[in-house]
Amino acid sequence: MSHVTAAPTAARPPRAGRPADPSPRPRARGDRGTLILLLPALVPVLLFSVGPLLYGIYLSFTDARGGRNAVISFVGLKNFGDVLADTDFWSSFKIGLIWAVSVTVLQFLAALGLALLLNQNLRLRTLARVLAMAPWAMPPIVIGLMWRLVYHPNAGVLNAVLQDVHLLDHNVDWLNDFGTALPAIIVVGVWTGMPQTTVVLLAGLQGVPKELHEAAAVDGASVWRRFWNVTLPQLRPVIVTITALDFVWNINQFAMVYALTQGGPGGRTRLPMLFAYEEAFRYGFFGYAAALGVAITIVVLVVLGFYLWRQMKESR
Amino acid sequence: MRRGLRSALAVAAATVLGLTAGCSGGGNDSGKPVTLKFLSLAWQKDSLAANKRLVTEWNKANPKIQVQYVQGSWDNVNDQLVTSFEGGDPPDVIHDDSSALAGFAGQGYLADLTKLIPTGLKNDIPDAAWGTATFDGQGGQGIYGVPFLQESQVILANKKMLDAAKVRIPTSGDPWTWDEFQQISKKLTVGKRYGIAWPLKSPVNKVLNLSLNFGGTFFQTSGGKTTVKVGPQEKEVLQRIHDQLYKDKTADPSTLGMGTTDPLPGFYAGRYAMVPAGIYLRQQVVEQAPSGFQWVTIPPLKGQTTQQGAISQTLSVAADSKHPKEAMQFISWFLNGQHQVDLAKGDWLIPTSKTAAQDPTLTTDKYGWNVATASAKSLILAPYLKVNGFDEFKSKVATPVLQSYFANKITIDQLAQKLTQDGDKVLERYNK
Numbered sequence: 146m147s148h149v150t151a152a153p154t155a156a157r158p159p160r161a162g163r164p165a166d167p168s169p170r171p172r173a174r175g176d177r178g179t180l181i182l183l184l185p186a187l188v189p190v191l192l193f194s195v196g197p198l199l200y201g202i203y204l205s206f207t208d209a210r211g212g213r214n215a216v217i218s219f220v221g222l223k224n225f226g227d228v229l230a231d232t233d234f235w236s237s238f239k240i241g242l243i244w245a246v247s248v249t250v251l252q253f254l255a256a257l258g259l260a261l262l263l264n265q266n267l268r269l270r271t272l273a274r275v276l277a278m279a280p281w282a283m284p285p286i287v288i289g290l291m292w293r294l295v296y297h298p299n300a301g302v303l304n305a306v307l308q309d310v311h312l313l314d315h316n317v318d319w320l321n322d323f324g325t326a327l328p329a330i331i332v333v334g335v336w337t338g339m340p341q342t343t344v345v346l347l348a349g350l351q352g353v354p355k356e357l358h359e360a361a362a363v364d365g366a367s368v369w370r371r372f373w374n375v376t377l378p379q380l381r382p383v384i385v386t387i388t389a390l391d392f393v394w395n396i397n398q399f400a401m402v403y404a405l406t407q408g409g410p411g412g413r414t415r416l417p418m419l420f421a422y423e424e425a426f427r428y429g430f431f432g433y434a435a436a437l438g439v440a441i442t443i444v445v446l447v448v449l450g451f452y453l454w455r456q457m458k459e460s461r
Numbered sequence: 462m463r464r465g466l467r468s469a470l471a472v473a474a475a476t477v478l479g480l481t482a483g484c485s486g487g488g489n490d491s492g493k494p495v496t497l498k499f500l501s502l503a504w505q506k507d508s509l510a511a512n513k514r515l516v517t518e519w520n521k522a523n524p525k526i527q528v529q530y531v532q533g534s535w536d537n538v539n540d541q542l543v544t545s546f547e548g549g550d551p552p553d554v555i556h557d558d559s560s561a562l563a564g565f566a567g568q569g570y571l572a573d574l575t576k577l578i579p580t581g582l583k584n585d586i587p588d589a590a591w592g593t594a595t596f597d598g599q600g601g602q603g604i605y606g607v608p609f610l611q612e613s614q615v616i617l618a619n620k621k622m623l624d625a626a627k628v629r630i631p632t633s634g635d636p637w638t639w640d641e642f643q644q645i646s647k648k649l650t651v652g653k654r655y656g657i658a659w660p661l662k663s664p665v666n667k668v669l670n671l672s673l674n675f676g677g678t679f680f681q682t683s684g685g686k687t688t689v690k691v692g693p694q695e696k697e698v699l700q701r702i703h704d705q706l707y708k709d710k711t712a713d714p715s716t717l718g719m720g721t722t723d724p725l726p727g728f729y730a731g732r733y734a735m736v737p738a739g740i741y742l743r744q745q746v747v748e749q750a751p752s753g754f755q756w757v758t759i760p761p762l763k764g765q766t767t768q769q770g771a772i773s774q775t776l777s778v779a780a781d782s783k784h785p786k787e788a789m790q791f792i793s794w795f796l797n798g799q800h801q802v803d804l805a806k807g808d809w810l811i812p813t814s815k816t817a818a819q820d821p822t823l824t825t826d827k828y829g830w831n832v833a834t835a836s837a838k839s840l841i842l843a844p845y846l847k848v849n850g851f852d853e854f855k856s857k858v859a860t861p862v863l864q865s866y867f868a869n870k871i872t873i874d875q876l877a878q879k880l881t882q883d884g885d886k887v888l889e890r891y892n893k
Contacts, residue, residue: 211568214569214599299723300726321717323868323870409864427856
């Protein structure tokens with residue numbers, strides 16, 4: 146108990162787990178210095194991220210329209226009321242949800258398989274890992290253009306291969322057929338997003354202690370049982386994080402789908418971001434488009450919050 | 462620590478100075494020559510060469526008004542213009558088409574050229590063509606672009622197949638009727654070969670322009686309010702194309718989702734005998750068709766008339782341009798009769814200039830130029846050009862509905878109902 150009576154001159158006892166700060170003045174000066182050093186990085190973030198974000202939220206409460214000398218008036222929640230009543234938007238949002246959930250789930254399953262493979266002691270493992278990351282290095286627009294060629298009804302490699310193996314007897318216009326357009330872009334989405342999910346899962350796999358596998362093997366657990374009862378539970382925090390992030394990235398997808406289909410045919414691939422983009426840049430309804438952006442963010446946050454809450458509840 | 466603080470301040474100051482330097486510049490000294498930015502959307506090889514050559518010639522002859530050529534693309538010109546207009550730094554001279562001008566004029570982004578257009582240029586272009594660039598702007602009705610190239614819809618046909626089927630080759634004076642065209646398509650459909658390919662990835666303009674053959678206008682205005690109408694006249698062309706796809710089975714359904722140029726490889730390979738096309742597509746055939754491939758340009762089809770909706774390529778001046786007079790000077794020179802001949806030949810389109818239309822190179826029967834130039838007589842102002850909100854109607858309502866109809870997912874009555882109900886809802890937004 147001697148430490149209770151010690152240091153009579155200290156103004157405040159140190160908080161649990163933290164050492165006492167012996168020299169508060171120099172530290173305060175250090176904070177200022179750090180802040181100034183951070184300014185060059187902070188200014189662009191404030192200017193180009195936070196500023197536009199706040200401006201977008203402000204616009205969502207106005208009737209802002211494109212036009213020279215356009216007068217902007219505050220309209221309160223009118224835009225949000227219009228969003229709720231906009232059946233076109235909700236059908237686009239439904240397509241967005243189908244797209245995001247499908248891509249996230251399929252991407253996760255494919256990435257998990259690939260990560261398990263790349264975690265083995267294979268020959269040329271490093272080369273395989275590098276090649277698996279290739280789609281990550283490609284800009285979304287380039288991916289869109291490349292897959293447009295793959296899916297081309299006359300000159301596309303997909304039709305040629307399927308006809309060579311007698312799975313097709315005629316050319317299919319994958320990106321313009323009402324039945325195949327959405328599945329076709331989902332495949333591209335999975336292919337594009339797989340590398341980053343693979344990297345994260347691979348890192349997670351490498352963090353699973355070998356001893357657990359060895360102990361389970363000694364107890365006679367099969368490979369499948371070890372995967373189900375050892376690997377997956379150990380990966381759970383990684384899986385929750387990466388699927389949540391993937392979902393957010395996917396629902397916000399724009400460039401790749403724009404390059405592939407521009408939302409067609411018949412609006413079958415018009416994701417919510419494409420819908421908002423058209424409202425702003427084609428029709429000039431900036432206020433309404435901003436409200437769509439805010440609404441999408443809110444709905445995604447709610448869906449994501451529910452998902453994370455469920456996962457946390459189950460892991461307790 | 463003090464030294465560290467000083468370093469931090471230095472870094473911050475340098476950054477701020479750097480940013481400031483980056484944001485400044487570009488001022489306009491009155492002693493210097495005026496520089497105009499010219500956004501051109503030329504993309505065909507000959508057209509690009511003609512545009513660049515004309516700009517170089519102008520710059521040599523006009524040291525005080527220099528033109529800076531800026532290459533744009535039809536694929537993203539709308540985004541490029543909207544962002545540059547909103548950013549307050551648009552190009553001075555803008556190449557676009559008349560369907561895009563209505564919106565930009567209404568939003569006040571384009572200068573009204575009515576008082577700037579010289580008489581010579583005004584008289585050299587027919588009133589009907591000026592009509593395609595006349596819109597309601599923020600200051601009332603005005604001319605918001607100089608129309609210079611127009612496109613008509615013709616049919617490119619495999620000559621050997623027509624001859625083998627003993628089909629009459631029509632002339633501009635005696636064109637095929639739609640009935641005749643449908644009969645001929647049946648004749649030309651043999652085995653796995655189809656008579657016609659309808660590439661309808663972007664069906665709206667094509668259908669609306671052709672529907673004028675039967676007087677179909679799709680819009681009506683009453684009491685200042687525009688609404689959509691789909692009656693028997695509007696249904697004619699829609700129904701006939703649908704019949705070719707699903708009743709006569711003379712049109713290849715696999716080409717439905719294609720863009721205009723996509724069916725050409727199948728056309729060369731003999732998978733279909735005819736392809737409906739804008740006249741500019743002749744250039745691709747001339748450049749790409751295998752040697753020995755014989756083709757012919759079929760003049761516009763006749764319903765009640767051969768009338769088609771016209772859209773023009775235009776040159777406009779941005780309202781924010783500091784040099785509108787100089788910009789108009791350049792446009793007036795750039796679009797004189799002789800230069801329009803060069804531009805029309807480069808893009809394989811019809812010039813609006815009356816002088817240019819008489820040039821012998823545009824009336825020769827080589828590559829169907831005589832048919833293309835004569836088709837200008839069929840062009841009338843497309844009614845949808847004057848509809849406020851047409852772009853949204855087209856993208857949100859008409860494109861998906863027409864695609865669904867041509868994919869045989871809905872009936873023509875459902876199409877009519879959707880176009881009018883959903884279309885009116887969209888137009889209501891602009892009627893306010």
